[in-house]
Amino acid sequence: xxxxxxxxxxxxxxxxxxxxxxxxxxxxxxxxxxxxxxxxxxxxxxxxxxxxxxxxxxxxxxxxxxxxxxxxxxxxxxxxxxxxxxxxxxxxxxxxxxxxxxxxxxxxxxxxxxxxxxxxxxxxxxxxxxxxxxxxxxxxxxxxxxxxxxxxxxxxxxxxxxxxxxxxxxxxxxxxxxxxxxxxxxxxxxxxxxxxxxxxxxxxxxxxxxxxxxxxxxxxxxxxxxxxxxxxxxxxxxxxxxxxxxxxxxxxxxxxxxxxxxxxxxxxxxxxxxxxxxxxxxxxxxxxxxxxxxxxxxxxxxxxxxxxxxxxxxxxxxxxxxxxxxxxxxxxxxxxxxxxxxxxxxxxxxxxxxxxxxxxxxxxxxxxxxxxxxxxxxxxxxxxxxxxxxxxxxxxxxxxxxxxxxxxxxxxxxxxxxxxxxxxxxxxxxxxxxxxxxxxxxxxxxxxxxxxxxxxxxxxxxxxxxxxxxxxxxxxxxxxxxxxxx
Amino acid sequence: xxxxxxxxxxxxxxxxxxxxxxxxxxxxxxxxxxxxxxxxxxxxxxxxxxxxxxxxxxxxxxxxxxxxxxxxxxxxxxxxxxxxxxxxxxxxxxxxxxxxxxxxxxxxxxxxxx
Ligand SMILES: Cc1cc2nc3c(=O)[nH]c(=O)nc-3n(C[C@H](O)[C@H](O)[C@H](O)COP(=O)(O)OP(=O)(O)OC[C@H]3O[C@@H](n4cnc5c(N)ncnc54)[C@H](O)[C@@H]3O)c2cc1C
Ligand code: FES
Numbered sequence: 001x002x003x004x005x006x007x008x009x010x011x012x013x014x015x016x017x018x019x020x021x022x023x024x025x026x027x028x029x030x031x032x033x034x035x036x037x038x039x040x041x042x043x044x045x046x047x048x049x050x051x052x053x054x055x056x057x058x059x060x061x062x063x064x065x066x067x068x069x070x071x072x073x074x075x076x077x078x079x080x081x082x083x084x085x086x087x088x089x090x091x092x093x094x095x096x097x098x099x100x101x102x103x104x105x106x107x108x109x110x111x112x113x114x115x116x117x118x119x120x121x122x123x124x125x126x127x128x129x130x131x132x133x134x135x136x137x138x139x140x141x142x143x144x145x146x147x148x149x150x151x152x153x154x155x156x157x158x159x160x161x162x163x164x165x166x167x168x169x170x171x172x173x174x175x176x177x178x179x180x181x182x183x184x185x186x187x188x189x190x191x192x193x194x195x196x197x198x199x200x201x202x203x204x205x206x207x208x209x210x211x212x213x214x215x216x217x218x219x220x221x222x223x224x225x226x227x228x229x230x231x232x233x234x235x236x237x238x239x240x241x242x243x244x245x246x247x248x249x250x251x252x253x254x255x256x257x258x259x260x261x262x263x264x265x266x267x268x269x270x271x272x273x274x275x276x277x278x279x280x281x282x283x284x285x286x287x288x289x290x291x292x293x294x295x296x297x298x299x300x301x302x303x304x305x306x307x308x309x310x311x312x313x314x315x316x317x318x319x320x321x322x323x324x325x326x327x328x329x330x331x332x333x334x335x336x337x338x339x340x341x342x343x344x345x346x347x348x349x350x351x352x353x354x355x356x357x358x359x360x361x362x363x364x365x366x367x368x369x370x371x372x373x374x375x376x377x378x379x380x381x382x383x384x385x386x387x388x389x390x391x392x393x394x395x396x397x398x399x400x401x402x403x404x405x406x407x408x409x410x411x412x413x414x415x416x417x418x419x420x421x422x423x424x425x426x427x428x429x430x431x432x433x434x435x436x437x438x439x440x441x442x443x444x445x446x447x448x449x450x451x452x453x454x455x456x457x458x459x460x461x462x463x464x465x466x467x468x469x470x471x472x473x474x475x476x477x478x479x480x481x482x483x484x485x486x
Numbered sequence: 487x488x489x490x491x492x493x494x495x496x497x498x499x500x501x502x503x504x505x506x507x508x509x510x511x512x513x514x515x516x517x518x519x520x521x522x523x524x525x526x527x528x529x530x531x532x533x534x535x536x537x538x539x540x541x542x543x544x545x546x547x548x549x550x551x552x553x554x555x556x557x558x559x560x561x562x563x564x565x566x567x568x569x570x571x572x573x574x575x576x577x578x579x580x581x582x583x584x585x586x587x588x589x590x591x592x593x594x595x596x597x598x599x600x
Binding site: 034036041046047048049050051052053054055057058108109110111112131132141142143144145146147149150151152153154158159160161162163164184185186249250276277287395396397398428429430433434471 | 540563
């Protein structure tokens with residue numbers, strides 16, 4: 001019997017674990033990532049050219065990752081394709097079995113001479129991860145305003161620090177590693193601001209959440225980050241947020257304010273801090289365009305929409321598995337457990353294998369952690385209170401809040417698609433990755449609709465539907481794809 | 487102050503630096519081998535380089551290829567995400583703009599012709 005061929009998209013903690021167990025199960029594996037190196041966001045590596053002698057200084061669990069990475073990449077049944085971007089998934093014809101064909105471009109990011117290939121396999125594992133979600137605020141488009149992830153990626157990935165007087169703000173435990181990385185790289189972190197008030201955070205971080213964090217392998221890490229902040233005497237405040245960034249052509253100062261439990265601003269509590277950079281994160285958005293292109297069903301949760309998977313990490317689409325942060329935001333160890341489960345089953349491993357019990361338990365603890373975490377760090381309903389009429393809502397098209405309000409108020413243009421055409425919000429180069437959820441939320445609010453149901457005029461999966469998941473040049477599109485010789 | 491690279495001599499990770507040189511709109515900008523174009527420009531003190539629809543400056547926002555704020559032209563390739571493209575010695579970077587007002591800068595297309 002020829003071994004099954006598994007294509008794993010994304011080589012972060014989830015994808016790498018999936019490749020490993022699929023190989024153990026006996027499958028042929030093609031592991032690909034748009035980055036040059038495996039690791040994803042959590043284990044972002046420095047470039048080979050840095051020849052770093054002590055990379056473990058920047059990473060938790062480096063040794064285990066390094067071992068896994070070498071084992072997988074050097075395995076005779078593994079084909080590793082770095083610099084390879086999936087730009088489309090083509091569903092098979094209705095009567096044909098099997099997962100979608102994976103269309104890739106191989107070569108330097110956004111280059112013109114990339115090679116276009118189509119990959120057919122017996123199973124596809126999607127492990128494409130998430131990106132920071134940032135709510136708009138006046139001045140957030142100024143250079144010097146970064147996502148927390150950007151600061152992290154630059155510090156870990158190429159040893160660039162975004163500034164020397166930095167405020168880290170938003171919500172969620174991710175603020176801590178961002179601040180810790182900046183400190184490690186020698187910048188001054190002026191404050192870490194968690195928008196949720198102490199009662200919300202304290203209620204959320206109950207003993208149960210700490211237990212789950214410990215099981216999910218995150219508690220020790222968080223304690224270490226917190227200790228670093230204490231050591232550097234970084235003021236950490238809850239119930240405070242950055243509500244404005246100001247400056248001439250770049251950020252020069254931020255306005256912070258006290259927030260009530262619902263994130264409404266307490267008048268008179270504003271303070272101005274001189275900064276040269278600010279890092280903001282209000283949670284993570286899963287990268288759903290590939291799962292949606294494959295036809296995978298999504299599920300709603302308190303933290304937003306994610307790929308719906310069953311007990312075996314199978315999506316609703318035959319032959320397609322999903323793992324890691326596209327199924328829920330629970331951190332790298334949970335992503336690994338999901339990946340290991342998905343890879344084993346996608347690779348034809350025995351569904352009754354005893355080790356799966358342990359992996360399933362880890363995965364379930366990860367899911368419980370994700371749910372509780374989302375409840376401990378909700379986005380308060382009154383955040384639009386800090387928007388001004390001229391505040392940019394869609395970064396690409398510079399659509400301001402007033403235009404959005406006008407378009408929604410107009411009965412004739414109120415349908416989501418028409419609002420989009422009218423205001424151009426979401427039509428820019430990022431294809432609404434940054435503003436999509438925000439514009440949908442604001443539009444629903446302005447129409448007075450409840451937020452827990454899909455926005456009218458958009459199918460549930462609407463905001464994530466991008467037939468071309470990654471930019472492809474016209475010349476590359478015209479090129480006939482070669483099918484990977486299997 | 488601006489973004490900067492951690493000094494190699496004091497960097498806890500113990501790494502080496504091999505200098506490289508790119509040009510940005512004709513000006514020489516130094517970086518080190520392995521950096522992204524965005525990293526090179528940031529560490530050289532450039533924070534904003536692209537102009538948006540209104541002419542306002544933009545640089546890196548998401549850092550991982552999602553927001554498209556950092557687009558530049560690299561050699562002959564337009565609309566390259568600077569945060570994702572490794573710099574190569576000798577790369578010729580041209581800044582892009584969606585603002586109609588600047589002569590001499592590569593005009594950037596809207597999403598329509600992508
Ligand atoms: C910028 C950033 C920094 C982070 N830093 C930390 C941190 O320091 N500590 C922490 O605890 N958590 C961090 N996180 C949270 C982090 O997402 C998870 O802890 C963990 O990395 C999730 O693992 P994953 O395998 O699900 O996804 P990821 O690690 O995100 O891996 C997904 C991989 O898929 C690849 N990919 C995506 N789309 C495509 C495509 N179309 N074609 C080909 N490849 C593709 C990506 O290049 C990436 O390597 C960070 C998140 C972000 C967004
Ligand atoms: S900074 Fe967002 S795409 Fe480069």
